[in-house]
Amino acid sequence: MFPVHASVVPSQLQGRAARIAQDWLRSGRLSRDALSHVLPDLHVKVRSDPYFMYTAAGSRGAQLLPDAAGGREELRQMRARDFFEQAERAAPPYLYYTSPLQVLGDDVLSRAPSWEQLALTSAKKQSVQGAIWAQLWACSGGGTTQAHYDVADNTFVQLEGVKDFYLFPPSAADALHVFPDSHPRARKAQLNVEAPDMQLHPLAASLPTARKVTLHPGEVLFIPAFWFHHVVSRSPTISINVFSQSAVPLAAASLLAQPLPIPAQWPVDLKRRALTHLLDEILNSAPVDLVAAGSARELADRLLQSRFAPLRQSGEISSEAAEPKVEVRRRRKELAEPPSWDDVAALISGYVEDCVFALRRLRYALLRDIAKIASRL
Structure with missing residues (x-):
């Protein structure tokens, strides 16, 4: 990892970012009810346990640890309204959905005005693979994104529900036992930070205490590239974040x-x-x-x-x-x-x-x- 990058730490944002988030919240156009009417059919991840972890495209089910394989996660196509209704119910099953706003259509993207002002660059934004893009997240209560880092800077806006973020600096990579770069789960921690297996992951003994940030509706969190974050939805949640591609991956x-x-x-x-x-x-x-x-x-x-x-x-x-x-x-x-x-x-x-x-x-x-x-x- 890059220790020099740890000189920038995660922080809750005020000022312009907070005003944009509050405007989105007051408009009601990004609420569960509003999105139910405009989102297309969704491809939803469904699990019997709360732990979700991204796997590189084309590699699902291959080279996974025993606790991450075994067919406990499936992909279902659902109407948006059905997804939100099921996500409101007590889990399990746990439901998880995410998509770039740009691929959901102009009607959805227009409901997040000024989103590009949350980015850290003025680069072109028309491509999902470009320098900046917005992402929609929705999850059942209890749903958890296991510890990982991104190579893009992340401005995260909470819209519905409450999320807990457990943040670790780039220097914690060894203690988190990150998957190798050639693995389908590169950038993700092998360690379950909530229930570490010290026999399998002995370096976890040196894991620093996480910075915990609890995000409520209308609040904004900035997570620098390369910072690990383990995210738990306390209740059914809807969020939007803006990724700003770091110059580091290209270099x-x-x-x-x-x-x-x-x-x-x-x-x-x-x-x-x-x-x-x-x-x-x-x-x-x-x-x-x-x-x-x-x-x-x-x-x-x-x-x-x-x-x-x-x-x-x-x-x-x-x-x-x-x-x-x-x-x-x-x-x-x-x-x-x-x-x-x-x-x-x-x-x-x-x-x-x-x-x-x-x-x-x-x-x-x-x-x-x-x-x-x-x-x-």
Whole structure:
């Protein structure tokens, strides 16, 4: 995670943001009854327990922990009125719905006038995939969004019901045992912060006390990008938030897009040595506030313990599954003679220079984000 970004903390907003929220509330055009008449048929998540967690498109049901799989969540198509009526009843089942306002039609979007003024950027807003967008959320009482972080800054407006937000800084990533980036639930915590399993998630012992914010109708909460939030609906709720795309993901993408200078056909021992050398060089050369302290081995050990060890212990992944077959290893070895270590070191040196340049761009993007946020709060 990026510790420099933790210098901006979540806060409840007053001023213009609060006035916009109060105007929406007074108009009644975003109430449950009003939305029942204008929303199209909804695709609603339904669960027997209250815990909802986003899963990347196309990966539902795959690579999930045992407590998140098992078919307990289903997707139902419902009329808006039926959804709101069922959400008002005592759970279970728990119902959860969310959608970008832009895809719900102009009639719905027009009911949230001045929504773009809640964004932290003046970039184009016509595309859901653009720099800013508004999102509608509705949930049964007790429904819970498990701890996760977003890569966009989040201005959150409560319209009906009451929500509790439990907020953790970016530095809590290890204690929350975040899913690996390649997992369908990347950016989400494996840890259930309400009932932590200390045997499966031992780093949870270092989890800091959450900042708790209770949001009532007409109130606004700002959550900076990369801050973890665990959200509980005390009662049936309706909310709208505005996401402002952080500059950080684009800067990070240019860094991550660079292929590792370690060909697959190299012997395993050489690849391991080269990767360790590469990490050491980056950790020694990059801006200190963007990388974890310690050696490459310490960084790798921490990531393995926080992100992969619980998945292996739960049986979701295994060390055997990651091992290439013997015949594949032999065939790769025949493709080319391994280079000398001097050649490897020179190759890595050039790669590290490119990485450090990209990391400095990333740092600039982070600082620019922080300045942008500070000017609006």
